[in-house]
Amino acid sequence: MNSPAKPILEVNSVSKAFGGVEALRDGSLKLSPGEVLAIVGANGAGKSTLIKIIAGVLTPDRGDISIKGKSIARQDHTVGFIRQMGVEVVYQDLAIVPNMTAPYNLFLGRVPRKFGIFVDEKKMQEKTREVLAELKVETVQSLKRPISEMSGGQQQSIAIGRAIAWGKEIVILDEPTAALGPNETQQVERVINEIRKRNTATILISHNLDQVFRLADRLVVVHQGNTSKEFMRNEVTIDELVKAITTG
């Protein structure tokens, strides 16, 4: 059902070494519009490295990626360019600027301007209310206070809200619920299901296998730097998946 559609993203045998450490040896995957793809693997397997390459934060040593059938040339492989293509990432542990407001965090890197140099506060606040309402996140805090005064779930919702607001093609979430409680996790999962409805593709990295089974259509296992196995969700059991994660 998913595979015949023209892939929105193709990753072809990318690799990345840091000094002597081969963080990623051979990462390959395909992603279709509207699909939720889970990337699973042990700690240090290379999952974050793989998505940082997709996001343009890291350039691969070998291999390349193409988005919407267009191969990304080496000189275009930057965060700015990839973001322009409609790809947004919520990074593990590194999603927000704590001392800034929720609206600022929502507009990170895209602050709307008035007269070229001034911040358009009003527009930012309006858009933030819209996004919060869309994600059904209720806040009592003033939008003028630092986001660090909000709960972890609210902070993460803003980070995900940013990804959804601008990630028209692909939203990548690196362990989005790792730091959250049960209620907040549920809220984030509902948001992920909303993304699917918009025909935006999602890549979800998670160590929570129950969650992976709840959300993903397809799963890719990363083992010691290789995208070693791939499963359709309804064609694999948890035990088989655990085995693939631990032994490749």
Add this chain to the structure above:
Amino acid sequence: MASDVEKKTMLPNMENRTLMARLGLPNWDSPEGRVWVNRLRDNVPFIAITLVILLFWFISGDRFMSVRNWTFIAQQTPVLLLLAFAQLLVVTTGSIDISVGSNLGFSAYMAALGMLWFGELGFIVGIFAAMLIGVLNGAIFSLFKISSFVTTLAMLIIVRAVLVIVSDGRSIYVSDQPMSNSNITSIEAKWLLDLGQFPQILYFTVLVAVLLWIVYEKTVFGQQLKALGGNEKVLRLTGISVNWFKIQVFAAAGFMVGLASFINLARSGAATVQAGEMLELDAIAAVALGGTVLTGGYGSVLKTVVGALTLTIVANGLTIAGVPPSWSRIARGLLLIIAIAISLNRKQIDVVK
């Protein structure tokens, strides 16, 4: 009434009640108490300056609280304040610039040279010189990844040495009439000396402060200063060119130093080799007294004004009270530690280096 109090003091678990509760105030660790503590902390600079003024008024009476003395304070503060503004921009991003004093001496001299060469508008040379030092600071710091402290420490030493070489140890004087003595180098610029006097110097400084406030609070640049101080890694991951921004920040700080050096030239009437020496420390102190945390992410233009004023008033008040200069410096050092100790939110600090 008395028996009532007695009854209270007889309460069994008296020891468990905190001092705050005994005073009828909310416990400082309760949510209500925390709001109060934060509110107090936010207002430390204003409380400090009020106390300082009251103290010196009490000690020295009208000799301190006179129009003449306050005019003097209004003339003394601007150079320090403009340097503190330069420091504020850098400190907000979580960096520090200790080259501002040397840069002030250097750029004041370049302004004087510029006027010697090109006439009145030649003072612009000084502003550009100051910005150039700022750009160098920013470029070395961000491109070579050398900490801002080390980079600007090196610059403090180098720039002062360059000033000695360029000036050959000689001063350039500003005069309000043509000078006949050919042994000294001087420029004739009455307007500049006038600018160094009250009230012109005050108008100029207020104008700069208002413009900086707008930049700091209302522009994308100002917002990014705080964001950079808050979490540089996130900014990098969103594709903001952090290195280029850091260079801009140090250039903007350099511009502020240029304005400070210009006012210093106007005020002192001379560009000397010593100008600005040790002033970097006062500039940092003024920012800290203004409640700006030196770890970055937060700051206030208004409170920096208050901080610079406080520092000037303390120096002035101690002099009037007849305290010898060395003791005055000790008092200012202690004041700095106290102010920082009160305004820091220790709960948010994991490690102190």
